[in-house]
Amino acid sequence: MEPIPIRHKIRNEINNMLKHTIVVNRRFLDDEQLIRSEQLAVLEAIFNTNVRDSEIREISSHFGPVLRGDHPVHLALWGKTGTGKTLTVRYFLGLLADMCQEKQIALRQVHLDLSIPRPCFRALNDLACLLDACKHYKKGIALEELILRIENALAHYHGYLVIFVDEVDNVRTDKDTFLSFLVRRLPQRIPGKLVLVFASNRLNWMDNLDPRTRSFLKVNELIFKPYNALDLQHILGIRVKKALRPDALDDGVLAKIAALSSRDHGDARQAVALLARSASLAERIGSKINLDLVDQAASDLERDRYVDMIRTAPTQLQATMLAVIRAFRMSKSDKQDTGTVFAIYQRFCQQTGLRPLAIRAFRDLINELDMYTFLRSRVLSKGRHGRTREIILDLPPEIARRIEEAISVNFDLPLDRHHTGPQRKLYIPP
DNA sequence: TGTCCACAGGAAATACGGGGGT
DNA sequence: ACCCCCGTATTTCCTGTGGACA
16 A cells, blocks of 8 residues: 555656756756767857957957968967856867868867966976877976977977967966976977967966066967856857746846856856756746746855865865864854964864874965955954954855865764875865 | 064975886 | 985974054
């Protein structure tokens, strides 16, 4: 007698869900799941609404001379994340490669993606891999050796070589070495025609560069403006058409998503993510996507961003964050200083067996948390009572609680008492 | 006016572990 | 197997400092 009602229940449940299906084709809400041709189709649809028209025209005229056999100067692109630099350039370079092939012009293009920060060494290593010059090394090989291998790999190539350096300013240690190699040394050592394309999200990334490199660097600059609400509406509209049922949206939902996204970043990827999240919330409660759901989705996304970040962060950074949270919980004051938080951190280390860091390193961790907006801090002098960094935690309590949870889970696991493992930098989701 | 607190944060030194060369 | 080099994380050492208080 038991199984039948359950079967009914399940059947009802599923039917109910199907009835409320909003997402017809989920893949179009997530670029990662699209195959290349679909990505290009979406991209072309976007370009066809004239959204990145002027930028494409500029890039075309920059590279046009290649088809005549001329050698264009380098190109520097500036624009915030999610303004389509990467996609536009890759799309364009793919097209250019095709055209060159038709005309029997040798052109090789590589995409050096530095979207996660890495030191000069890693960056060069990646480049070497892209050029099939060597395998991936972790350490232990001299920079000079890497450079020689890259040069050797290109020693007999006479055509064009376009290197698209994505997010240049993510080269942390020794950006000068990296760029001076690309800009000054490489062109002189290889017979091919080198064209560099730099993309960056800081306008002034060239300012604090070795002056010798800068004077060597002849570039054409191009700025990608953040998408405005209207552009975003176009972009979202295309996704909606491909992914959702036609009547799934309330009036004004698209406009609201576009407005929210353009207000605080103008990032198309985040706008699409917000749409996707709203859709899945709507599906769960079986309604259309309405304005309230958009708000809720926005706050969910923010929460997830923090929690994901802290979960993938190095152990010591997690411990620091936990110490900060505990400090606030214990004192009820809305301000804390480095000393007190450090004491709490040390006690925490004692309890869990984590090897405590010295105060100097701890201060750097606090700064890192500040950078990623887990907290706010500023140096403050209290006269006789010394000077300290005042720490303010202004995360919504709900988010703070989730963060604490995520960290605690991590520390419940048995710990390596002599943990001295290398500290990874915080992973920033693209 | 000078003192002195309680740190900030730069620089140099050290520790560490991977990896090539032999 | 051994040595040495390298990049990176962390420590040690150090100088600097805004302003309340005497």
